[in-house]
Amino acid sequence: MNKTFLLLLIATLSLNGQDKESQTGLSEQLYASHETFKAGFIEHRRFKHAEIMKFISELGSPLSDRKVGSSVAGKDIRMVSFGQGDETVLLWSQMHGNEPTATMALMDIFNFLRTDDDEFDELRMLISEYLTVHFIPMLNPDGADKFVRRNNQGIDINRDALRLQTPEGTTLKRMRDSLDADWGFNLHDQGRSSFIKDKSATISVLAPAYDFEKSINEKRGDAMKLIALMNENLQAFIHGQVSQYSDDFEPRAFGDNIQKWGTRTILIESGGLLHDREKQKIRRLNFMAILMALQGIATNSHEGYSIEDYFDIPKTSRGFRDVIVRNIQLPETMGGNLTDIAINFNEVENTDRTSYYLRANLVDVGDLSTSGAYLIHDASGYVVKPGKVYPEEIAELSELKVEEVHILLQDGFTDILVGTEPKMHQRKSIPMKLIRKPSVEPSRLSLGTNPSLLFYKADVLEFVLVNGYFFSPSQNWDRIVAGMKKL
Numbered sequence: 001m002n003k004t005f006l007l008l009l010i011a012t013l014s015l016n017g018q019d020k021e022s023q024t025g026l027s028e029q030l031y032a033s034h035e036t037f038k039a040g041f042i043e044h045r046r047f048k049h050a051e052i053m054k055f056i057s058e059l060g061s062p063l064s065d066r067k068v069g070s071s072v073a074g075k076d077i078r079m080v081s082f083g084q085g086d087e088t089v090l091l092w093s094q095m096h097g098n099e100p101t102a103t104m105a106l107m108d109i110f111n112f113l114r115t116d117d118d119e120f121d122e123l124r125m126l127i128s129e130y131l132t133v134h135f136i137p138m139l140n141p142d143g144a145d146k147f148v149r150r151n152n153q154g155i156d157i158n159r160d161a162l163r164l165q166t167p168e169g170t171t172l173k174r175m176r177d178s179l180d181a182d183w184g185f186n187l188h189d190q191g192r193s194s195f196i197k198d199k200s201a202t203i204s205v206l207a208p209a210y211d212f213e214k215s216i217n218e219k220r221g222d223a224m225k226l227i228a229l230m231n232e233n234l235q236a237f238i239h240g241q242v243s244q245y246s247d248d249f250e251p252r253a254f255g256d257n258i259q260k261w262g263t264r265t266i267l268i269e270s271g272g273l274l275h276d277r278e279k280q281k282i283r284r285l286n287f288m289a290i291l292m293a294l295q296g297i298a299t300n301s302h303e304g305y306s307i308e309d310y311f312d313i314p315k316t317s318r319g320f321r322d323v324i325v326r327n328i329q330l331p332e333t334m335g336g337n338l339t340d341i342a343i344n345f346n347e348v349e350n351t352d353r354t355s356y357y358l359r360a361n362l363v364d365v366g367d368l369s370t371s372g373a374y375l376i377h378d379a380s381g382y383v384v385k386p387g388k389v390y391p392e393e394i395a396e397l398s399e400l401k402v403e404e405v406h407i408l409l410q411d412g413f414t415d416i417l418v419g420t421e422p423k424m425h426q427r428k429s430i431p432m433k434l435i436r437k438p439s440v441e442p443s444r445l446s447l448g449t450n451p452s453l454l455f456y457k458a459d460v461l462e463f464v465l466v467n468g469y470f471f472s473p474s475q476n477w478d479r480i481v482a483g484m485k486k487l
């Protein structure tokens with residue numbers, strides 16, 4: 001590439017001051033265009049290793065890929081590379097098998113990098129000219145195929161950076177050392193309970209510490225500045241939902257050690273976002289933020305940020321709930337006290353863990369005025385009663401008609417006895433609590449149960465709480481089921 005043209009590129013795309021504005025423009029363009037580059041074979045989190053291997057094998061120039069290791073079960077760990085620049089960047093995802101968000105984004109980034117002849121040509125040229133970027137998506141194929149955290153030895157790979165007893169961890173260590181990467185991106189997911197103030201922590205970031213004193217050398221400082229750049233770009237889309245992950249030094253973890261070994265390391269933890277349980281919006285945020293980070297490294301524009309900018313990112317708290325209902329005045333039969341309740345949804349999986357339904361689980365009762373949740377309802381002024389169990393068993397759930405369910409709900413029947421174990425699709429599409437035996441649950445709210453409650457005003461049933469979902473029984477049926485699916 002002609003040098004004058006390159007300098008022109010740098011002038012257009014880089015550096016401080018006024019150029020932060022053009023960066024914001026770029027991040028908006030990337031975010032807006034994500035759909036164009038989205039790898040369509042992934043639509044949810046429970047995709048398999050074979051699917052991404054097939055996609056990678058078909059990428060072609062200008063991307064290249066090679067096998068760099070094998071999992072315990074002998075599945076390929078492959079590395080995809082792009083660019084010819086002097087500065088080396090290594091990104092790895094899904095070291096924890098059930099943390100797939102960044103892997104989805106990396107597939108989209110591969111599509112982005114292999115496209116040409118659009119408004120992003122300059123960005124691709126810049127990355128290609130100044131950086132050599134290596135991606136190891138799905139470092140833990142065995143864990144990913146089972147959708148579990150650990151590898152097939154039962155080891156948490158992220159506690160194996162020193163002992164190196166896992167083939168997957170050993171692969172990562174070998175690649176970091178042989179590439180002597182200047183920059184490293186450690187890509188994970190965190191639980192939905194992480195939060196800042198009254199919002200979920202959708203993305204948490206960290207420049208991991210390399211010692212117990214949490215010292216900041218020049219390289220860790222560089223990682224902090226780059227994170228400040230990413231944070232600024234993310235704020236435009238998820239204002240107040242980026243947090244700093246705990247910086248306690250973990251001597252066995254990869255992020256901490258890779259920082260220690262001299263690679264400027266950045267941790268990204270994809271957390272929770274309302275109505276995005278399958279993390280497709282967070283995938284899009286990863287796509288934008290990672291490409292902005294590569295642009296920042298290629299142009300040194302992270303130098304326009306300070307370590308203080310990094311420390312301005314608020315720390316992560318834990319304990320955010322899925323649903324809180326406040327100010328429930330319980331009837332005498334349930335204790336007669338005033339209470340708030342918190343409900344979390346557990347993913348109950350099918351046997352091959354490719355699908356799940358959400359089971360509501362009562363996780364707290366009492367004064368929860370200091371707790372936050374994705375969805376908050378206020379029951380002030382309502383008369384509350386327990387949901388009723390329909391007295392007859394429904395032998396065949398498939399014979400139950402939509403209109404019948406609607407009538408049952410309007411009459412305050414929230415729980416029905418069923419003759420056979422409900423199918424997954426029935427669990428997901430019938431907004432009633434399906435029970436196999438007459439309820440033996442105590443009348444008082446107890447933790448671990450899935451409470452059904454009715455909310456009346458002037459003797460009119462206005463709302464029901466069933467399976468953790470709060471809705472009006474007179475609401476249109478399609479809207480009720482659509483609302484359940486969005487939880």
Ligand SMILES: [Zn+2]
Nearest residue numbers: 096099188189
């Ligand atoms: Zn993780």
